[in-house]
Amino acid sequence: xEKITVTLGERSYxxxxxxxxxxxxxxxxxxxxxxxxxxxxxxxxxxxxxxPLCNLLEKAGVRVDQVILPDxxxxxxxxxxxxxxxxxxxxxxxxxxxxIALGGGVxxxxxxxxxxxxxxxxxFIQVPTxxxxxxxxxxxxxxxxxxxxxxxxxxxxxxxxSVVIDIxxxxxxxxxxxxxxxxxxxxxxxxxxAEFFNWLEENLDALLxxxxxxxxxxIRRCCELKAEVVAADEHEHGQRALLNLGHTFGHAxxxxxxxxNWLHGEAVAAGMVMAARTAERLGQFSTEDTDRIxxxxxxAGLPVTGPESMATTDYMPHMxxxxxxxxxxxxxxxxxxxxxxxxxxxxxxxxxxxxIDDCQKSAL
Amino acid sequence: xEKITVTLGERSYxxxxxxxxxxxxxxxxxxxxxxxxxxxxxxxxxxxxxxPLCNLLEKAGVRVDQVILPDxxxxxxxxxxxxxxxxxxxxxxxxxxxxIALGGGVxxxxxxxxxxxxxxxxxFIQVPTxxxxxxxxxxxxxxxxxxxxxxxxxxxxxxxxSVVIDIxxxxxxxxxxxxxxxxxxxxxxxxxxAEFFNWLEENLDALLxxxxxxxxxxIRRCCELKAEVVAADEHEHGQRALLNLGHTFGHAxxxxxxxxNWLHGEAVAAGMVMAARTAERLGQFSTEDTDRIxxxxxxAGLPVTGPESMATTDYMPHMxxxxxxxxxxxxxxxxxxxxxxxxxxxxxxxxxxxxIDDCQKSAL
Numbered sequence: 001x002e003k004i005t006v007t008l009g010e011r012s013y014x015x016x017x018x019x020x021x022x023x024x025x026x027x028x029x030x031x032x033x034x035x036x037x038x039x040x041x042x043x044x045x046x047x048x049x050x051x052p053l054c055n056l057l058e059k060a061g062v063r064v065d066q067v068i069l070p071d072x073x074x075x076x077x078x079x080x081x082x083x084x085x086x087x088x089x090x091x092x093x094x095x096x097x098x099x100i101a102l103g104g105g106v107x108x109x110x111x112x113x114x115x116x117x118x119x120x121x122x123x124f125i126q127v128p129t130x131x132x133x134x135x136x137x138x139x140x141x142x143x144x145x146x147x148x149x150x151x152x153x154x155x156x157x158x159x160x161x162s163v164v165i166d167i168x169x170x171x172x173x174x175x176x177x178x179x180x181x182x183x184x185x186x187x188x189x190x191x192x193x194a195e196f197f198n199w200l201e202e203n204l205d206a207l208l209x210x211x212x213x214x215x216x217x218x219i220r221r222c223c224e225l226k227a228e229v230v231a232a233d234e235h236e237h238g239q240r241a242l243l244n245l246g247h248t249f250g251h252a253x254x255x256x257x258x259x260x261n262w263l264h265g266e267a268v269a270a271g272m273v274m275a276a277r278t279a280e281r282l283g284q285f286s287t288e289d290t291d292r293i294x295x296x297x298x299x300a301g302l303p304v305t306g307p308e309s310m311a312t313t314d315y316m317p318h319m320x321x322x323x324x325x326x327x328x329x330x331x332x333x334x335x336x337x338x339x340x341x342x343x344x345x346x347x348x349x350x351x352x353x354x355x356i357d358d359c360q361k362s363a364l
Numbered sequence: 365x366e367k368i369t370v371t372l373g374e375r376s377y378x379x380x381x382x383x384x385x386x387x388x389x390x391x392x393x394x395x396x397x398x399x400x401x402x403x404x405x406x407x408x409x410x411x412x413x414x415x416p417l418c419n420l421l422e423k424a425g426v427r428v429d430q431v432i433l434p435d436x437x438x439x440x441x442x443x444x445x446x447x448x449x450x451x452x453x454x455x456x457x458x459x460x461x462x463x464i465a466l467g468g469g470v471x472x473x474x475x476x477x478x479x480x481x482x483x484x485x486x487x488f489i490q491v492p493t494x495x496x497x498x499x500x501x502x503x504x505x506x507x508x509x510x511x512x513x514x515x516x517x518x519x520x521x522x523x524x525x526s527v528v529i530d531i532x533x534x535x536x537x538x539x540x541x542x543x544x545x546x547x548x549x550x551x552x553x554x555x556x557x558a559e560f561f562n563w564l565e566e567n568l569d570a571l572l573x574x575x576x577x578x579x580x581x582x583i584r585r586c587c588e589l590k591a592e593v594v595a596a597d598e599h600e601h602g603q604r605a606l607l608n609l610g611h612t613f614g615h616a617x618x619x620x621x622x623x624x625n626w627l628h629g630e631a632v633a634a635g636m637v638m639a640a641r642t643a644e645r646l647g648q649f650s651t652e653d654t655d656r657i658x659x660x661x662x663x664a665g666l667p668v669t670g671p672e673s674m675a676t677t678d679y680m681p682h683m684x685x686x687x688x689x690x691x692x693x694x695x696x697x698x699x700x701x702x703x704x705x706x707x708x709x710x711x712x713x714x715x716x717x718x719x720i721d722d723c724q725k726s727a728l
Contacts (some may be wrong), residue, residue, distance in 0.1 A: 089513035094689045119687045149453035323483045327457045
């Protein structure tokens with residue numbers, strides 16, 4: 001079992017990483033006998049995980065209710081979140097209840113925001129079931145729902161009480177979802193850890209075949225990197241923004257294509273190549289390193305260009321709604337080298353559009 | 365000009381109380397030239413205040429947009445709040461924008477929660493225009509919207525950057541709204557300040573005729589009392605719950621009658637009498653003091669019994685959804701004397717129902 005702590009004073013919390021966690025009620029700390037909980041999950045995951053989890057917790061003396069939401073990014077909305085509130089109120093859950101987010105990033109983000117908002121804040125536990133949510137969205141307390149005009153525009157910084165990562169969940173993950181998670185994994189290498197990027201080049205095949213040791217190491221390393229960044233900058237006044245590499249471009253793709261058509265990691269993969277090309281045009285990143293990024297993303301089965309149906313001019317209106325925009329000015333995360341990145345303002349829109357063009361033309 | 369500070373470390377903020385504040389851009393600190401702001405108000409207030417406020421701010425170099433919501437408690441919903449997000453996104457407001465809540469408690473609560481949630485948190489300024497919001501809801505950072513199954517069930521603790529209280533706003537307030545505010549004013553006397561209760565008995569007529577000096581003193585004293593309570597217990601782990609005197613009963617009335625039919629202060633007034641009767645039945649409060657409360661509320665034009673159409677048995681299902689409920693048990697704020705109150709668990713439901721009956725029968 002791997003244990004990491006996200007260090008945030010009295011709001012610090014553990015991340016537990018192992019196989020077989022669903023067989024041990026102690027995994028779901030800090031729940032204890034006599035507590036009430038509401039499991040939030042989706043229609044795809046419910047048949048597989050809901051009964052085992054509820055039975056485990058009930059045997060441990062926790063009174064568990066459940067709410068099952070439709071599956072997909074297009075359901076990460078205020079209106080769907082309201083179904084969680086209705087379920088909580090119908091069952092008279094109080095301020096002392098605990099929400100359990102059982103699912104991927106959509107369930108985790110929505111449930112976290114519901115926990116932040118229900119009666120102005122109740123406890124919640126993240127149980128991420130996808131690689132993407134295990135290495136990224138379940139750690140760090142960013143919760144949100146989407147708005148038709150922008151992704152993750154409505155939410156809260158709200159930390160979970162614990163994160164429970166069961167590697168066994170990845171065995172039933174569709175390959176496209178696994179690849180989407182690998183985009184965020186590769187992101188950590190590019191922005192923070194060149195050695196980890198090298199490790200990924202050497203071990204990608206083991207990850208794709210779900211080798212347990214490779215997975216456990218990979219997830220632990222990503223969670224460690226994220227925990228360090230979050231502990232240093234919880235509310236994204238500085239360094240935390242680096243975690244958004246590729247996301248300003250990627251969010252534009254997701255919004256333009258309609259949520260759920262491009263997976264988040266797919267859009268981020270293409271967006272990271274666009275960021276690398278922008279950095280190249282600014283003379284701060286080498287073509288060789290961009291090629292290494294493209295090669296690794298491609299091996300993972302990820303797109304390295306934007307959607308064919310999306311014109312270069314379609315990007316900017318979405319990008320200007322990015323949460324990093326300040327005083328109307330675009331701020332981009334750009335790589336400086338493998339393992340190092342910066343947040344940069346003042347890049348001309350023409351240069352950004354040219355880099356998107358480069359990306360579309362130059363796929364390996 | 366009266367100035368009070370709500371002391372909350374780096375989130376401390378000023379409350380400014382005066383007449384004529386809408387003529388001085390400095391009132392709207394911390395807004396400054398170059399800032400962007402979104403004024404949120406309702407259809408009733410917009411014709412009176414919106415143009416003067418926007419003109420004042422624009423002359424001071426603030427770029428102001430506006431969103432006008434329908435007027436009424438029944439519109440304090442997630443769906444209506446979404447209109448604020450749409451307006452912000454359509455105008456490309458970023459994380460550096462400021463929301464201005466121009467209105468009563470509904471606008472303040474909804475706008476505050478919108479500010480807490482938009483891009484995970486932007487600055488906001490409370491400009492309360494009703495007595496109720498000036499003495500209560502604009503101070504202390506409780507923000508929320510209603511759910512069909514419970515009032516203020518979805519929200520956040522999120523402090524404003526400043527509170528701007530212009531007494532002139534009360535001159536155009538309908539008498540029923542003024543009375544509703546007086547219910548919260550009288551509440552402060554009952555729970556925290558016997559001397560202030562005496563002052564209210566002596567000065568209620570001056571308040572009802574909108575005497576400026578009486579209003580300014582009254583609002584300042586209420587804000588002082590609230591600021592002290594909030595500074596000591598921001599997230600309502602203890603003492604702050606006292607501010608909910610009458611609210612558990614009152615919320616039941618509001619929910620049962622349909623939001624907006626009984627004004628909040630009207631429901632709280634009846635609820636405070638029910639709480640006093642409950643305390644009498646527990647032998648901890650005198651009939652004479654209840655009679656003084658009833659007399660003062662009646663002079664203010666407030667109800668001192670619940671709705672005739674509401675049966676005693678209609679109360680409990682709503683009361684059990686109260687946010688103070690812990691482990692399924694009702695917790696009530698009950699007076700101990702004029703100027704002192706406590707939060708009490710373990711009062712039998714029968715006793716509470718009998719007290720509601722007392723209240724219905726015993727109106728002066």
